[in-house]
Amino acid sequence: MSVRVRMAPSPTGTMHVGTARAALFNWLFARHHGGAFILRIDDTDRERSTSEFEKEILGSLRWLGLDWDEGVGVGGPHGSYRQSDRLHRYREIASELVESGAAYYDDRPSDQLESLRQLAQKEGRHPGHYIRRPDISADSGVIRLAIPQEAPVVVDDIVRGSVSFEAPDIDDFVILRSNGTPTYHLASTVDDVDYDITHVARGEDLLPSTPKHILLTRAMGYVEPLYAHLPLLFGTDGRKLSKRHGATSLSEFRDDGFLPDAVFNYLAILGWSLDAETTVFSREQAIEAFELTDVSKSPAVFDPEKLTWMNGEYVRAMGSEEFTRLVRPDVERSVGRPLSHDEWERFEEIAPLVQERTKLLPEAGDQVTFLFNDIDEYDEKSWSKVMARKGVPAVLDEGLTRMSALEVWDAPSIEATLREMPESLGIGAGKAFQPLRVAVTGSSISPPLFESISALGRERTLDRIGRARQKLG
RNA sequence: GGUCCCGUCGUCCAGAGGCCCAGGACGCCGGCCUUUCAAGCCGGAAACGCCAGUUCGAAUCUGGUCGGGACUGCCA
Numbered sequence: 001m002s003v004r005v006r007m008a009p010s011p012t013g014t015m016h017v018g019t020a021r022a023a024l025f026n027w028l029f030a031r032h033h034g035g036a037f038i039l040r041i042d043d044t045d046r047e048r049s050t051s052e053f054e055k056e057i058l059g060s061l062r063w064l065g066l067d068w069d070e071g072v073g074v075g076g077p078h079g080s081y082r083q084s085d086r087l088h089r090y091r092e093i094a095s096e097l098v099e100s101g102a103a104y105y106d107d108r109p110s111d112q113l114e115s116l117r118q119l120a121q122k123e124g125r126h127p128g129h130y131i132r133r134p135d136i137s138a139d140s141g142v143i144r145l146a147i148p149q150e151a152p153v154v155v156d157d158i159v160r161g162s163v164s165f166e167a168p169d170i171d172d173f174v175i176l177r178s179n180g181t182p183t184y185h186l187a188s189t190v191d192d193v194d195y196d197i198t199h200v201a202r203g204e205d206l207l208p209s210t211p212k213h214i215l216l217t218r219a220m221g222y223v224e225p226l227y228a229h230l231p232l233l234f235g236t237d238g239r240k241l242s243k244r245h246g247a248t249s250l251s252e253f254r255d256d257g258f259l260p261d262a263v264f265n266y267l268a269i270l271g272w273s274l275d276a277e278t279t280v281f282s283r284e285q286a287i288e289a290f291e292l293t294d295v296s297k298s299p300a301v302f303d304p305e306k307l308t309w310m311n312g313e314y315v316r317a318m319g320s321e322e323f324t325r326l327v328r329p330d331v332e333r334s335v336g337r338p339l340s341h342d343e344w345e346r347f348e349e350i351a352p353l354v355q356e357r358t359k360l361l362p363e364a365g366d367q368v369t370f371l372f373n374d375i376d377e378y379d380e381k382s383w384s385k386v387m388a389r390k391g392v393p394a395v396l397d398e399g400l401t402r403m404s405a406l407e408v409w410d411a412p413s414i415e416a417t418l419r420e421m422p423e424s425l426g427i428g429a430g431k432a433f434q435p436l437r438v439a440v441t442g443s444s445i446s447p448p449l450f451e452s453i454s455a456l457g458r459e460r461t462l463d464r465i466g467r468a469r470q471k472l473g
Numbered sequence: 474g475g476u477c478c479c480g481u482c483g484u485c486c487a488g489a490g491g492c493c494c495a496g497g498a499c500g501c502c503g504g505c506c507u508u509u510c511a512a513g514c515c516g517g518a519a520a521c522g523c524c525a526g527u528u529c530g531a532a533u534c535u536g537g538u539c540g541g542g543a544c545u546g547c548c549a
Contacts (some may be wrong), residue, residue, distance in 0.1 A: 023530090044548095044549085045548060045549070113546095117545085121545090123474090124474055125475060126475055127545060128545090129475095130503085139546090163477070163478075164477095165476075165477075173549065174546085177547040182545085183546090183548085184548070184549045185549095188549085204478065205544070206543095206549085207543075208477060208544040209549090231479080232543070236484080238541070240542080240543085266485095269498085270485070270486090270529065274486095275487075276486080276487040278497080279499085296485095296486075297478080297480095298478095299478095299479070300485065300486090301484055302484095303499070305484085306485065306498080307497065310498095333480085357511045359511090424528085429507090429508095431508090432508075433508035434509065437509060441509095443509090443510095445509055447510085447511095448509085449509080450508095456531080
């Protein structure tokens with residue numbers, strides 16, 4: 001049978017990077033084997049599921065470039081791929097299991113069950129030792145699966161190897177709530193069977209639930225899929241990745257100026273590697289090399305710094321036209337207004353130089369506002385460090401004179417005349433150029449000087465140098 | 474508490490008995506380049522948690538120990 005894998009997010013929140021990483025591995029596995037990647041929505045928790053979250057999740061998946069072959073949004077032979085549309089199916093299975101004796105109704109009140117759990121806790125045993133079919137049978141309440149006590153359940157995990165669970169350590173878990181809705185265990189297991197899922201690759205947090213899913217599948221009369229439990233993602237403090245660690249949802253990364261290719265690449269190296277040497281690689285390379293058997297067993301710390309570095313790699317690798325197109329919104333946001341055609345050409349002139357200096361897209365905007373907005377105030381540190389020195393007025397005067405005399409206003413011409421300044425003034429290059437930089441860009445940190453001056457234009461440049469000169473008195 | 478998982482540089486990976494006095498990447502430190510900032514290039518510090526055992530030989534196998542984590546819901 002050909003490979004069929006799925007990704008089954010719950011629309012109870014935004015797309016988390018951990019979920020995205022699991023989706024990515026499933027996608028790579030499907031693409032590598034020429035199989036199908038299916039998107040199912042696990043929305044059995046009606047209280048917390050919303051269509052807004054569902055939309056957000058679909059959008060994030062598309063943004064990352066994980067296209068699915070069947071599922072919500074694209075359809076397929078199995079209906080809506082939304083669990084809330086299949087409640088009748090889960091109820092049907094649940095009653096079949098009750099009829100066959102594999103499951104039973106339980107109407108015990110929650111406080112009674114709670115005391116059983118406390119008893120187990122007190123005796124140092126798994127709750128499974130007490131959460132069992134009561135002597136008195138019921139015909140209402142929740143439905144629990146009766147765990148066969150004969151043999152242990154062995155999970156043959158693709159990444160972890162053989163993991164064994166003793167039957168008494170598995171409780172008779174609820175498959176159908178008293179309100180008739182299925183629990184995650186039931187819905188997920190039924191869907192995996194109905195959708196012919198061959199491999200279930202999911203977070204390691206679900207490993208303890210896997211024996212339950214295996215037993216449920218078998219009780220339904222089917223053979224369970226192959227499982228692969230992926231290592232979890234941690235924050236830099238070694239704890240489970242959460243909001244405390246900054247951005248955790250995919251859309252936040254998108255908004256922060258990360259590129260989907262970079263996020264894809266970074267997520268792929270968390271728990272997997274292309275080979276011993278390569279860190280930056282394409283989707284095609286990843287698809288070619290990916291195998292679930294190569295996935296690491298140990299949890300990975302999500303490192304925003306490395307992601308940022310990788311984003312810079314991708315920013316620099318893209319074509320200059322693409323970069324220009326991509327950063328337009330960021331530039332206009334920094335400038336505070338839409339740019340005219342002429343202004344945009346000014347930006348395009350130095351865009352390649354900005355591109356080299358950009359890791360996150362919004363940074364590009366900050367680098368070029370000087371091209372479009374007047375300098376209301378100079379960067380304080382830059383001014384005190386560069387402009388407060390002796391000889392600066394002379395430098396500005398000399399620069400002004402030289403540039404005023406230029407017939408052609410382009411970077412080579414500007415450079416040619418300014419290059420003569422240090423010698424004619426008898427000062428070092430830094431002392432000659434830094435004051436001009438501050439005068440023209442407002443800061444001692446900027447894109448390369450000659451190109452910046454060229455892009456700014458003659459009138460604005462001369463005006464700004466004049467203003468800085470005036471400020472110096 | 475119980476069940477289960479994990480344990481190589483600070484971090485992400487490579488390593489499936491000798492190729493490893495452990496390799497690549499981020500970060501860090503130093504240098505080169507340079508008008509600033511980046512980028513680039515060169516170099517450096519930095520790890521097999523610990524203890525036993527198996528073996529001629531162990532990061533790789535086994536046991537123990539310590540540490541971390543997940544789960545322990547009519548949440549997924």
